Amino acid sequence: MTRIRLGMVGGGNDAFIGGVHRIASRIDDRYELVAGALSSTPEKAQASGEALGLPRIYDDFKQMAIREARLKNGIEAVSIVTPNHVHYAAAREFLKRGIHVICDKPLTSNLSDAKKLVKAAENSGALFILTHNYTGYPMVRQAREMVANGAIGKIRVVQVEYPQDWLTVEQDFKQAEWRTDPERSGAGGSTGDIGTHAHNLARFITGLEVESLAADLDAFVPGRRVDDNGHVMLRFEGGAKGMLWCSQVAPGNENALRIRVYGETGGLEWAQEDPNYLWHTPLDEPKRLITRNGAGAGDAAARMSRIPPGHPEGYLEGFANIYSEAAEAIEAHRDGRPVDAEVLFPTVHDGLRGVEFVDACVRSSARNAAWVNLRG
Amino acid sequence: MTRIRLGMVGGGNDAFIGGVHRIASRIDDRYELVAGALSSTPEKAQASGEALGLPRIYDDFKQMAIREARLKNGIEAVSIVTPNHVHYAAAREFLKRGIHVICDKPLTSNLSDAKKLVKAAENSGALFILTHNYTGYPMVRQAREMVANGAIGKIRVVQVEYPQDWLTVEQDFKQAEWRTDPERSGAGGSTGDIGTHAHNLARFITGLEVESLAADLDAFVPGRRVDDNGHVMLRFEGGAKGMLWCSQVAPGNENALRIRVYGETGGLEWAQEDPNYLWHTPLDEPKRLITRNGAGAGDAAARMSRIPPGHPEGYLEGFANIYSEAAEAIEAHRDGRPVDAEVLFPTVHDGLRGVEFVDACVRSSARNAAWVNLRG
């Protein structure tokens, strides 16, 4: 089996998520990173590329797209791990040259770009994979499978939250800096950076779309220009109701994404910080602890697991699962065959939904938390 | 020390909360139950009174109030543990005769009664204690004390929730039956029965009043006439924001009242089902587990604790703490001295706040979750 030739845009020396993408691409050994435009600053792009020993280093993504597309063994896919406002422009260049795009979330920094990127992806023969990585966790797959199989009945209530504490006070390091700059992150702060993960996770597990929402957003840290706390009430298609809380100012919460789904005949609970466990309560029966690869876990989770129960897999493995699902699709594309039905990854359309979510939150909050429709 | 002579209204044979009040009144040995009108059905009142070996058994509360007030050693206090719609009428009879009232929550089944009851209490020389029992837990006192002492700084975010699962399907036993009948429980279902606890707990710990709220209530079980799930966004005085979730249809949640409070310099987390623990995260320090009577617990918690750390106290002890605080106040009243400053119990005014909360939730939800003011 030949590894997929991969390029990367963004992810230079002091970035966080670029390194994550690189490890994720290596874990299952289906990619080979061979080219990069790792920074918008040419010297940093060069230095970062050399530090990684990249065969081909570019000054900017457009140059990279043009040249790689012409190479006989140019990259087949590119990972885009820049700040949000660059996603659209970068992705467009690769998509129009038939190079698959694996893009970090949120899809774009504004709704207009998101819609254009959907078009660009639809007009391209290439694949678009959005790394809503939390959908790669085995027990998230397990939850989705159980919901689909009716294990908890018709869904009534969805409680999803994503509190963090790293922006409780003003921070000036790089990760914090662009994420709190509306020019680069988009109009949503916590809503865009983590609220979109929570929103996507709820959609992924329940299979339900949010029809409307009412949001009360705050920027608690003095001088902050984007929200750092969001309280959102959700109404799903079919009548389910939900709450979504995202926060970057909740001391004691490191990365506490958590979802609870309650239906007519049972409940499911999952927490990202303890990702190998899924709690399932069938109505009127004791709560059960389903573990990754353990008793009670089904096929959807087993596909995403590498090692036996009790040997914890974590964030990087969940992220790697998105890369492996992408590899499944890319290899199928290479071979001209359809992708297996069980292969799942977030698409450009999921990305659009996420940007619509942020946009709706911001608009709702500006109108005193009035309800904003998300569908049509 | 002479035990306080106590009467009881409601709490007959098949009631739940009456038995709880009786145990709570016994644990610290400061009360003696000597009279009762335990049911609105005279035969049941009689039988229930006999089963408890009560010295004086009455057919109805009014008769009891009149006669006990005339006795030389009549009751000094009465516990009212009827369905909500009876609270006002019963309390009034005792208050106007100078008999202290210990009343279950919510204060009344409607706002009009609540306001009249406040008047009745204000016009009475007697005390009024509302058994928002969760304020009696030692670690809730600890949390309140820490907030007051500035341990987490100015409060920004309050997440409080109270999910249960016992009404996930329709139930016809007595406890369920009156709680889902708006004539007896009031217009709020889950909001009244448990939402008021959550609301009061948030007020108690933070010392902040809710200024306005937006509520989206549902009755998920077919045919149910009151809400069984409530999603509420809260705005507190001073700018803090919050979410409150109450539900009786969340399988896997037995009695999962939980509160999390985040301030500028730290966070606090407490869960009723594991009540001997309080989690405290000072900003940029490791999370700490403060235990009842253990290292790090202060005076406010110690006052409410009977036994060493590691020897769990539970719901009944927390409830008994309200009775013991009431006893402190009643004994001070008896002796004509002021109550010690550290004695704390929910009052008729807290009760009014709770009924206002339910009323506001119902009104907000009827107006598509519009914001409703709670203050003046």
Added chain:
Amino acid sequence: MTRIRLGMVGGGNDAFIGGVHRIASRIDDRYELVAGALSSTPEKAQASGEALGLPRIYDDFKQMAIREARLKNGIEAVSIVTPNHVHYAAAREFLKRGIHVICDKPLTSNLSDAKKLVKAAENSGALFILTHNYTGYPMVRQAREMVANGAIGKIRVVQVEYPQDWLTVEQDFKQAEWRTDPERSGAGGSTGDIGTHAHNLARFITGLEVESLAADLDAFVPGRRVDDNGHVMLRFEGGAKGMLWCSQVAPGNENALRIRVYGETGGLEWAQEDPNYLWHTPLDEPKRLITRNGAGAGDAAARMSRIPPGHPEGYLEGFANIYSEAAEAIEAHRDGRPVDAEVLFPTVHDGLRGVEFVDACVRSSARNAAWVNLRG
């Protein structure tokens, strides 16, 4: 129903366990404390009795036994809550006068006294109840019932531990002082004070007797005259094996009694500090969380529960369950009828087993942890 007239020996003002016994006796309202010899110091006995408002106060237990036995409405039962070395002498006086004895553990401070006390109890018409209170927890009853019903198959492994940290450094307050004095506590320190609880709990849940043990005991705190840490390997009848760890010098453990039992077809796990939960893993199925009064809990636990699931009961309620079981037996005795089969409480014979356990630990440790037989 007439309350059982109860006396108390020991449990004066600064004692811990006396207060626990008094609350425990009150919770279910089946006892009335009417007499006491609460201290070996007459003035303290008098002051402590007055503080409790006891009708009859005695200077010493012998005087109390003699006089109460002569009264028409003298005590029917006595709680003995003195330091261990007094248990035998006190119990004997009441037993020989037909007064039921409820005695704190361990049974006695030495094996000779224990054997004499067994005789005294056997020769008496009165009942003897030993307050190994942890057997009163509902989920401990649940575990015992499940083992008896074969829920985990033939038992192979029993891991029981009881670490505490309150004696990590030398302490000079009363509770610590007599417990580390071999004259009063007996030759075992942690083994006697808490090891006996662990040993009894293992026997209670599994229904198996320990046949032999090998113990390695230490007194880590300089100058301490009894063990403060015990490591014990256990061999049970029928081939099961076990480990028992008791410690008073394990920082971070408040009262962390915990037992895990593994059989051929499943496992059970219970921890005293979170007593409302029992973990059950049927072989090759997900772990289940059985809660007090919740789904999956059976009759044995329900008998011992007062309030719904999610409303935690604690140490005092578990202790009260022993008092209520004793009340069942005392009332049956009063009425001349047999005790119901489901009534369970530790007896003088369990007490003897406990003292034999301590004695065997001390002897084994003195012989370099050689195996010591406990049966015949």
Added chain:
Amino acid sequence: MTRIRLGMVGGGNDAFIGGVHRIASRIDDRYELVAGALSSTPEKAQASGEALGLPRIYDDFKQMAIREARLKNGIEAVSIVTPNHVHYAAAREFLKRGIHVICDKPLTSNLSDAKKLVKAAENSGALFILTHNYTGYPMVRQAREMVANGAIGKIRVVQVEYPQDWLTVEQDFKQAEWRTDPERSGAGGSTGDIGTHAHNLARFITGLEVESLAADLDAFVPGRRVDDNGHVMLRFEGGAKGMLWCSQVAPGNENALRIRVYGETGGLEWAQEDPNYLWHTPLDEPKRLITRNGAGAGDAAARMSRIPPGHPEGYLEGFANIYSEAAEAIEAHRDGRPVDAEVLFPTVHDGLRGVEFVDACVRSSARNAAWVNLRG
């Protein structure tokens, strides 16, 4: 930076641990797997090598050692992931040709081989790294660092356990089969397979050697020829005492390695299944939860972490840390410079200690759990 050229012995298609080693070697991108003798069956070796796309595939490890040693760009290191009884013979061939060995645990299947392997390693210029992978977890490093820094004072008690449940009934798949065959696994079953991990972890964190032990081993599953449950009492140098429990027949335990260390001034607790947390209790202070890369974590843990707190790392990352430490040493060796002082990995001497531990357990158990010395 040039990747280290790596070979592998064992780890064919249906093996578990071979795949783990391969992922571990890839995560930090410091190795390139270029050769393998993946099975003792030549056809399987060939097929497995092809499945991995290995450049050079060998029928057996000796052939591989000889040929690779002669190649200009032959392997610099080899991972040995065969059943235990092959470790010695395979390692010897590479060591004597100056090829670094990364070997799975336990070191060998018997003490004689272990001693010979120590000699072979000492006589070789090459490095020997034993993959006691649990020492690679960041919070294990944190614990070791804290102990060394005196955070809990002089150690008194060490409780270490490693229960599993996968051999509760007889299994016939490959992983189970060789592990229960004394010819291939060695005389110890659970003691060798997992007890050695527990023993090594205790040594690693505490810095203390076990001086003597008393072991009671059982083979509970009918027909099993090696122990599946081991109860061991430990005496450490300097006077600390410990218990070690390993079991493969404890339903509900997937891979529940856990260690608790108690000293004169504090306690530490860590559990492999939740590896991102370390509990620290300073005496008379609240318990603290130290998280990987979170507040309170020090340099030793930070070196081993890739991503921010709250983003869980797991078993594979811990394993990868051993590979990265080995890479540090191999690169230093390549460059002729000393290895940095903070680089830590288990050596052949740790491996010998492990085999001595198994041997001592087996001998002790055969002599009715008599004490067996482990030092000189």
